[in-house]
Amino acid sequence: MALNRHERRRQARAEGRAHRSQATESATAIRLQTLRQQMSHAYHGDRFAEALAFGGAMLKLTPQDPQLLGMMALIAARLGQNEEALAHLRAERRVLDRVAGNPQSYRGLCGLLIQLGQADEAEAALTHALSKWPDEAVLNAQYATLLWDGQRLDAAARHAEAAVAHAPGDAEIWRLLGAISLSRGDPARAAEAYGQAATLAPDGDDIAHVQGVSLLASGRPQEALEVCDAWLARRPVDIEVLALKGHALQEAGRIEEARRLFDFDxxxxxxxxxxxxxxxxxxxxxxxxxxxxxxxxxxxxxxxxxxxxxxxxxxxxxxxxxxxxxxxxxxxxxxxxxxxxxxxxxxxxxxxxxxxxxxxxxxxxxxxxxxxxxxxxxxxxxxxxxxxxxxxxxxxxxxxxxxxxxxxxxxxxxxxxxxxxxxxxxxxxxxxxxxxxxxxxxxxxxxxxxxxxxxxxxxxxxxxxxxxxxx
The missing domain is CATH 2.60.120.620 (q2cbj1_9rhob like domain)
Known part of the structure; x- marks a missing residue:
């Protein structure tokens, strides 16, 4: 049946509105893409104030974008504008808690909250995130670090153990477990953790020292000496490892060798x-x-x-x-x-x-x-x-x-x-x-x-x- 004149007019108006809406959405998308590129170029050029301005223009167009809110928080923190950074982080968290989200977003959110000294807010966000993704290694590691800083060592160790269980190939997480274990008076577990880290990243910064310390504290001076000697063969004047070796020699009863290193006269x-x-x-x-x-x-x-x-x-x-x-x-x-x-x-x-x-x-x-x-x-x-x-x-x-x-x-x-x-x-x-x-x-x-x-x-x-x- 043919449309009457009134219906044709109504359909034309609807089609016009749809066309204008599509045109507006297209223009907004182009504008956002342009602003995003400008923001990225300014940020990577260390022009953080410009990057923040471009980001502010983007927020007017898309105020509920968690990725943008997180980036704005990061830039504000780089500029020392901590209150603005926190405002963006809190807005980001409200969005993330409402939508499906992803663990990567919470990693950045919690890391920056910790950096800005907001331990309680970071803990609340980590608790929420881990209720969604309990097997997420980095989130567990972040929570372990937060708990360690607060001297809640047993809880920190549990989350560090969970982190290494789900990321056994991550040397840094093994190092975290080693440090927490040593802090809570478990040098044997620390030695195991640092040993894993050394296997995964044998040239890691000060790995020989921390592994050797945990072995020495475990009553295993000979193993500590083996770690020291292997490291010193490549880096003969590592100050921390030379110090450790001298004390490990004394613990092993090799006094004359120790005296040669510690010749006070x-x-x-x-x-x-x-x-x-x-x-x-x-x-x-x-x-x-x-x-x-x-x-x-x-x-x-x-x-x-x-x-x-x-x-x-x-x-x-x-x-x-x-x-x-x-x-x-x-x-x-x-x-x-x-x-x-x-x-x-x-x-x-x-x-x-x-x-x-x-x-x-x-x-x-x-x-x-x-x-x-x-x-x-x-x-x-x-x-x-x-x-x-x-x-x-x-x-x-x-x-x-x-x-x-x-x-x-x-x-x-x-x-x-x-x-x-x-x-x-x-x-x-x-x-x-x-x-x-x-x-x-x-x-x-x-x-x-x-x-x-x-x-x-x-x-x-x-x-x-x-x-x-x-x-």
């Missing part, structure tokens, strides 16, 4: 520096250094959890040699003179990794360490260095007194040789203590664990520590 040297020509005497030089250090804009107490944090009374500076003004320039000359003399005195010893690999050219990095009337520094090594040193410019009278240490430890003294607790050493370890004096410069291998012994005083203890690094 040979490798720890000290001397009173010469007075720089710009100063009338050592007291004047030290006073100038003290004034420079105490006024340095970077001198502060690191936050707890920072590897440089040791004690609330300890302040540490950034590199004092970056500009080397005034007294620090004079001290650098004394440092280099001492280092050159040290290397010359080592002689030749092709069989000793520290002696044989000494650098022909080196650079220095120096920082101040100020203990204000009390405190300590836990045992540590300088893994970026080759040779380490410290210069004492202000020492409390109680610390430098000749009778300090007569009844035991030298309070405020410098000790080498004591390993960290995580090594789990059961046998006595070789140690030696030195009494600081104003004007004294000590040099020692960077692989020697060292610490400042606790003390109390009415005066500051100030030293300038430095590392000698191959240039």
């Amino acid at each position: 040979r490798f720890v040297t000290g001397r009173t520096i010469g007075v720089p020509e710009e100063y009338p005497d050592l007291d004047a030089f030290n006073a100038a250094l003290e004034a420079h250090v105490m006024a340095h804009p970077t001198l502060l107490t690191p936050p707890e959890g920072d590897p440089k944090y040791h004690h609330p009374a300890l302040k540490i500076s950034a590199d004092l040699l970056a500009d080397a003004p005034g007294p620090v320039a004079a001290l650098e000359r004394e440092m280099r003179r001492a280092v050159d003399d040290y290397f010359a005195a080592l002689g030749e010893d092709a069989g000793h990794p520290f002696v044989a690999q000494r650098p022909a050219r080196y650079k220095l990095y120096a920082w101040a360490a100020v203990l204000d009337r009390q405190g300590n520094q836990h045992q540590h090594i300088h893994k970026d260095g080759y040779l380490s040193g410290c210069y004492y410019l202000r020492v409390p009278q109680e610390v430098s007194a000749a009778d300090n240490g007569a009844g035991g430890d030298i309070a405020g003294g410098f000790e080498v040789g004591r390993p960290p607790d995580e090594y789990g050493c059961r046998q006595p370890q070789m140690t030696r203590q030195y009494r600081p004096q104003e004007g004294l410069m000590l040099l020692f291998p960077a692989y020697f664990y060292h610490r400042t012994i606790p003390f109390t005083s009415s005066q500051r203890r100030i030293c300038i520590a430095f590392d000698v690094m191959p240039a």
